[in-house]
Amino acid sequence: MQRKVLVVMGSDSDYPVIEPGLKMLKSFDISFDVRICSAHRSPELASRLAAGAAQAGYQVIIAAAGLAAHLPGVLAAWTTLPVIGVPVKSGALAGQDALYAIVQMPTGIPVATVAIDGAANAAILAAQILALQDERLRQRLAEYKDELKKSVIDRQARLEQKLAAES
Numbered sequence: 001m002q003r004k005v006l007v008v009m010g011s012d013s014d015y016p017v018i019e020p021g022l023k024m025l026k027s028f029d030i031s032f033d034v035r036i037c038s039a040h041r042s043p044e045l046a047s048r049l050a051a052g053a054a055q056a057g058y059q060v061i062i063a064a065a066g067l068a069a070h071l072p073g074v075l076a077a078w079t080t081l082p083v084i085g086v087p088v089k090s091g092a093l094a095g096q097d098a099l100y101a102i103v104q105m106p107t108g109i110p111v112a113t114v115a116i117d118g119a120a121n122a123a124i125l126a127a128q129i130l131a132l133q134d135e136r137l138r139q140r141l142a143e144y145k146d147e148l149k150k151s152v153i154d155r156q157a158r159l160e161q162k163l164a165a166e167s
Contacts (some may be wrong), residue, residue, distance in 0.1 A: 006031040006058040007128050008049065008075060010065040010088075012036055017088050018064045021119030028127045028140050033058075046071065050078035056083040060126040063111075064119060067092035069098035072111045082129055084122045085111045 005025060009018055018034070025032050037046045053061060053075075061079065064086035065071035072085030087098035096118035103113040114121040125148075131138040 002061050004030050004057075004130055006049070006053050006056075006061045007032050007034045008034070008037050008061065008063045008071065009034070010038050010069075010071045014066065014088050017086065017117050018062075018119045021062060021123040023088070024120045024123035026135060028123075028139045028144075030123075030127060030137070035073065038126070039065070039074040043074065043085045046074050047078045050075040052119045053079050054081055055056045060084065060116065060129050062086060062122045062126055064088055064122075066095065066098045069101035071104050072113075073105050073109060076105065076109050079100070083111045084125055085113045086119050087113065089116050121122070126162075127147075146164075155159070 007018060007022065007025075008013065019162050022032065022034070035049060037049055039046050050061070060083060061081055061083045063072035063083060068089030069085070069087055072083050076083040085102035086097050089095060099113070099116055102111055105106075105111050108131035112125060114125065115155050124144075127137060127141055128142055131141055141162055
């Protein structure tokens, strides 16, 4: 199976945050690899990982980091692949510092950014990027959106039943 998405965490403590994204990638049958790499503790590894990602067969990078959260930006500086940053809720600012660090990239080094602890949305965004050249994946995404719509309709029906029972 060809690798499609490279998922990078700043620390193994970020795994619980990234796990919903991995489950989402699996649900779309998107192959991925997961690596731990620190922008600060292993900057040479980060540069090699990002610089070689396209040649290694990756098409999108998802990077999760907390606190200073430089990892997504450092990876984006070393590759032309799309990078999706996942700010991790941690520290005194509960992830707001990570969010600002990831979203405030200088011109020329963009990082798409999802919500704090938003790994599932990062995976969906990665799927949407990959679906630009994959009709089968595009169809899976359409089915997923239909399921979301159905869940709202089902919730409305349950609410109406509850309200009718209370009156």
